[in-house]
Amino acid sequence: xxxxxxxxxxxxxxxxxxxxxxxxxxKSEVSLVVRSDYDKVHSxxxxxxxxxxxxxxxxKPEHYYRDVQEAAESKRFFEYIVVTMKNIPDGPExxxxxxxxxxxxxxxxxxxxxxxxxxxxxxGIDLELELANKFSAGDYCNYHVLSGIQLIGSTKIxxxxxxxxxxxxxNVGAFEVGNEEAEGxxxxxxxxxTSGRNTVKFDPQVRHSRWKKLLxxxxxxxxxxxxxxxxxxxxxxxxxxxxxTIKTIFEPAQREIMAIASKEGIYLGEEDMQVFNNLSKSIxxxxxxxxxxxxxxxxxxxxxxxxxxxxxxxxxxxxxTLRLMxxxxxxxxxxxxxxxxxxxxxxxxxxxxxxxxx
Amino acid sequence: xxxxxxxxxxxxxxxxxxxxxxxxxxKSEVSLVVRSDYDKVHSxxxxxxxxxxxxxxxxKPEHYYRDVQEAAESKRFFEYIVVTMKNIPDGPExxxxxxxxxxxxxxxxxxxxxxxxxxxxxxGIDLELELANKFSAGDYCNYHVLSGIQLIGSTKIxxxxxxxxxxxxxNVGAFEVGNEEAEGxxxxxxxxxTSGRNTVKFDPQVRHSRWKKLLxxxxxxxxxxxxxxxxxxxxxxxxxxxxxTIKTIFEPAQREIMAIASKEGIYLGEEDMQVFNNLSKSIxxxxxxxxxxxxxxxxxxxxxxxxxxxxxxxxxxxxxTLRLMxxxxxxxxxxxxxxxxxxxxxxxxxxxxxxxxx
Numbered sequence: 001x002x003x004x005x006x007x008x009x010x011x012x013x014x015x016x017x018x019x020x021x022x023x024x025x026x027k028s029e030v031s032l033v034v035r036s037d038y039d040k041v042h043s044x045x046x047x048x049x050x051x052x053x054x055x056x057x058x059x060k061p062e063h064y065y066r067d068v069q070e071a072a073e074s075k076r077f078f079e080y081i082v083v084t085m086k087n088i089p090d091g092p093e094x095x096x097x098x099x100x101x102x103x104x105x106x107x108x109x110x111x112x113x114x115x116x117x118x119x120x121x122x123x124g125i126d127l128e129l130e131l132a133n134k135f136s137a138g139d140y141c142n143y144h145v146l147s148g149i150q151l152i153g154s155t156k157i158x159x160x161x162x163x164x165x166x167x168x169x170x171n172v173g174a175f176e177v178g179n180e181e182a183e184g185x186x187x188x189x190x191x192x193x194t195s196g197r198n199t200v201k202f203d204p205q206v207r208h209s210r211w212k213k214l215l216x217x218x219x220x221x222x223x224x225x226x227x228x229x230x231x232x233x234x235x236x237x238x239x240x241x242x243x244x245t246i247k248t249i250f251e252p253a254q255r256e257i258m259a260i261a262s263k264e265g266i267y268l269g270e271e272d273m274q275v276f277n278n279l280s281k282s283i284x285x286x287x288x289x290x291x292x293x294x295x296x297x298x299x300x301x302x303x304x305x306x307x308x309x310x311x312x313x314x315x316x317x318x319x320x321t322l323r324l325m326x327x328x329x330x331x332x333x334x335x336x337x338x339x340x341x342x343x344x345x346x347x348x349x350x351x352x353x354x355x356x357x358x
Numbered sequence: 359x360x361x362x363x364x365x366x367x368x369x370x371x372x373x374x375x376x377x378x379x380x381x382x383x384x385k386s387e388v389s390l391v392v393r394s395d396y397d398k399v400h401s402x403x404x405x406x407x408x409x410x411x412x413x414x415x416x417x418k419p420e421h422y423y424r425d426v427q428e429a430a431e432s433k434r435f436f437e438y439i440v441v442t443m444k445n446i447p448d449g450p451e452x453x454x455x456x457x458x459x460x461x462x463x464x465x466x467x468x469x470x471x472x473x474x475x476x477x478x479x480x481x482g483i484d485l486e487l488e489l490a491n492k493f494s495a496g497d498y499c500n501y502h503v504l505s506g507i508q509l510i511g512s513t514k515i516x517x518x519x520x521x522x523x524x525x526x527x528x529n530v531g532a533f534e535v536g537n538e539e540a541e542g543x544x545x546x547x548x549x550x551x552t553s554g555r556n557t558v559k560f561d562p563q564v565r566h567s568r569w570k571k572l573l574x575x576x577x578x579x580x581x582x583x584x585x586x587x588x589x590x591x592x593x594x595x596x597x598x599x600x601x602x603t604i605k606t607i608f609e610p611a612q613r614e615i616m617a618i619a620s621k622e623g624i625y626l627g628e629e630d631m632q633v634f635n636n637l638s639k640s641i642x643x644x645x646x647x648x649x650x651x652x653x654x655x656x657x658x659x660x661x662x663x664x665x666x667x668x669x670x671x672x673x674x675x676x677x678x679t680l681r682l683m684x685x686x687x688x689x690x691x692x693x694x695x696x697x698x699x700x701x702x703x704x705x706x707x708x709x710x711x712x713x714x715x716x
Contacts (some may be wrong), residue, residue, distance in 0.1 A: 090597075223686065226584060226585075226686055227584075227686055227689040227690045227693065228690070228693060229689055229692070229693055232708050233689075233692070233693075233696075233703055234689055236703065236708070236709055236710050237688065237689045237692030237693070237695075237696075237701070237703075237710070238685065238688060238689065238692075239448075239688045239692075243681075243684065243685050243688060245685065245689065248681060248682065248685040249682065249685050249686065252682075281708070282708070284705055284708060320678050320679070321678070321682060323601075323606060324606065324607065324610075324679060324682055324683075325682075326601065327596065327601050327603065327606040327607050328581065328584055328585055328607065328686075330595065330596060330597045330601060331585040331587055331591075331592055331595045331596065331603065332585045332586070334587070334591070334595030334596075334597075335585065335586060335587055335591075335595070337595075338591075338595075343595070345591055345594065345595075347642055350590050350594070350639070350640070350642060351594055352594050352595070
């Protein structure tokens with residue numbers, strides 16, 4: 001049996017290492033959508049400084065493409081579409097996950113009627129709803145949506161230049177609990193992704209893991225982005241015990257996440273919370289949203305905070321802390337959108353003339 | 359009877375126009391502490407573009423000093439010490455209001471045993487406590503502390519260069535209600551400050567006015583500083599009606615201010631709140647704290663938000679919105695302190711090695 005085709009969409013720090021892991025495992029034929037670094041990768045390959053794979057120069061995956069469209073035109077059928085790009089549904093037109101992968105979904109559909117899987121290796125909750133909404137399963141030959149929760153410290157620090165400082169740990173499962181077929185696809189992905197250098201596990205409780213990771217992302221990622229500080233400084237700069245950052249910002253937000261999750265029968269404990277908060281004291285780390293703000297990039301605000309709040313509303317859970325943070329962060333997101341031209345504010349009319357959401 | 363001596367401490371946009379108003383009224387002998395602009399003022403005088411006084415070049419007050427110490431050494435007795443500097447009790451050593459004006463308090467004390475008044479023309483609440491705490495009244499010959507609430511659009515836009523776009527409106531009263539002697543000093547100050555070009559009133563309800571102004575400063579000044587946007591953008595960038603900035607950020611904060619004030623028998627109404635919120639929709643305006651963050655200057659966080667929260671605690675009033683904003687803003691203030699060298703964070707030890715507050 002020939003090796004399955006896997007395509008990685010999103011060639012940042014995470015995506016490139018994911019492609020490398022897949023190549024190293026050598027159980028699949030790997031494609032990568034490279035985009036802005038294409039010419040450099042084509043002529044010189046990647047330079048990768050990796051805690052998992054060493055210092056590698058001139059590396060290229062088996063196949064690489066300038067964009068998703070080009071990959072779709074390759075006539076290749078992709079058993080796995082692995083999405084490692086950021087998930088920003090409120091970004092510019094054509095940049096949401098469903099819009100970006102549509103050419104691959106369409107070419108897979110034309111290409112034989114076989115089943116395939118989309119692996120969303122991204123932050124947040126309820127990511128799968130966008131796909132279910134845009135690609136009705138039967139129409140796309142019973143594709144399965146898999147959840148990848150990745151803990152990895154890897155950054156693209158220059159064109160075709162990757163710096164991986166934290167080892168790659170990936171948990172993979174099916175979004176739909178009890179869907180044995182989908183779980184089979186997840187198990188096979190664990191197999192083809194396991195390189196001997198990374199840690200890959202099948203995750204039977206995807207949603208539990210995602211809510212748990214939100215204890216970090218909805219509370220710590222968000223608030224440190226607002227103040228523009230790494231996590232340790234955010235803790236150390238609190239003025240006194242009464243206004244201790246962990247007690248007055250992180251924990252109230254985390255308890256609200258716990259309250260929302262509990263309505264789904266998912267119970268997170270104090271110890272889950274403390275793991276993240278203690279970790280924050282001992283490692284100097286700048287969160288992804290904080291880095292986004294510094295770089296003038298949009299934040300993954302909707303999947304990290306907007307979606308949990310939509311669930312809170314549905315379940316009638318009070319979330320004053322998360323609501324206020326969300327309100328503030330949408331304004332900061334708006335500031336980023338204006339910088340990037342997605343919003344245009346007319347200072348004479350005093351209103352948004354481009355980008356309004358109604 | 360000779361004209362009273364008035365000294366203005368703080369030669370920013372507000373202080374210079376205050377000195378000019380006093381000079382124009384010609385009922386007092388005016389001194390100004392000029393500090394960093396001293397040489398320029400000495401050689402060329404101020405250039406002032408003023409909506410109240412026209413375009414004036416080469417202007418100097420009757421007396422001006424390089425610092426407060428020099429003013430204190432003038433042997434002049436100041437009937438009025440007018441403080442127009444920012445009130446930042448958590449700033450670097452020696453920069454709190456009491457520390458800055460101490461030389462004048464001491465020279466006044468030595469200089470005859472007469473009564474005098476300190477006019478605090480500054481934002482916030484409970485400003486007078488710092489002075490009461492540092493300068494016991496009897497010791498300093500029954501000095502009076504007066505409250506100046508100033509609405510003025512005036513900015514120092516360069517060395518000795520002032521741009522006043524909004525007319526000077528000053529309300530003056532005694533912090534201590536019913537202290538007739540202090541109120542007499544306030545009435546006299548109204549008289550010597552009234553230039554015919556400005557609007558000056560005696561304010562019999564100083565504390566009411568200060569709480570009312572906090573509806574703006576504790577809710578709008580604070581939150582727009584966090585997101586780094588002018589007020590109109592902060593309103594227009596909210597993503598949908600459910601997360602409308604006025605409803606989800608400004609009003610919850612304002613209602614908490616109203617709840618604290620009500621414990622002092624001070625009742626602010628919906629209409630007070632709406633005045634500020636409607637104003638914000640129709641004028642493009644960047645708040646003072648937002649400007650401070652942009653310029654890397656410390657914010658007046660303690661008098662605007664810290665002091666109201668201390669009162670809330672004393673009165674047992676729930677203030678979840680203000681508490682969260684304060685927690686976030688102390689971190690942003692910490693970021694500014696680090697930039698200015700007031701905080702030093704050691705990235706090896708992962709802690710503050712200079713500036714910790716315990």
